[in-house]
Amino acid sequence: MHPRQRRAFQYTMNQARNAYQAEQWSEAFALLEQAHILGQRSTRAHTLSHWWMFKVAWRQRDWHEIRGQWLRLPAALLMSRLWVPEGNTGGANVSPLKPMPIPASLKMHMETR
Template identity: 60%
Template sequence: MQLARAAYFKADWQTAFYYLENAHVLGQPSTRRHTLSHWWMLKVAIKRRDVREWLGQTVRILASLLFSRLWVPVGNTGGANVSAIKPMPIRPELNQYLE
């Protein structure tokens, strides 16, 4: 999240979103962290004026609040460009944190 926020405040939306995807994967087991990653993804979507992402993140924020403790699709990066229920391969740079 720290790297994502730094990129966000530099208006580097692409890098910020990449780090937010990583934060999403790592934060999924925690309702607070999971929801926070979606909140920041929404903020990036607003800055980018990306309506699809904006709508997708709004739905995902609600879903993260309701379902984080029940089930999450492991490895899912959390963006509106992927199915919210699709498990995905974990990025190699994140493996060390999940082992």
């Protein structure tokens, strides 16, 4: 992962953890979706974002999201280096195979120049 992208991922994950600690579930999940986009090509980062999505879903007792994240965790471990749908936010509300546009606020962190 490019250093600028890694810093953006770490910052976003820290913000998500803070929101989690404050029990701000919607904010935490939205930040984790951003972290997912930033980190999905790194096995560690990709898996970490899904793990925290699972934790948020568990705290909310959101059974649909719990199941979705439980299925995505092994896929993140196995597929991150091979193929990921660019821009996918990682939540159970979207197909794990669907590419999505990368938000402009994240694009600048993902360039490798």
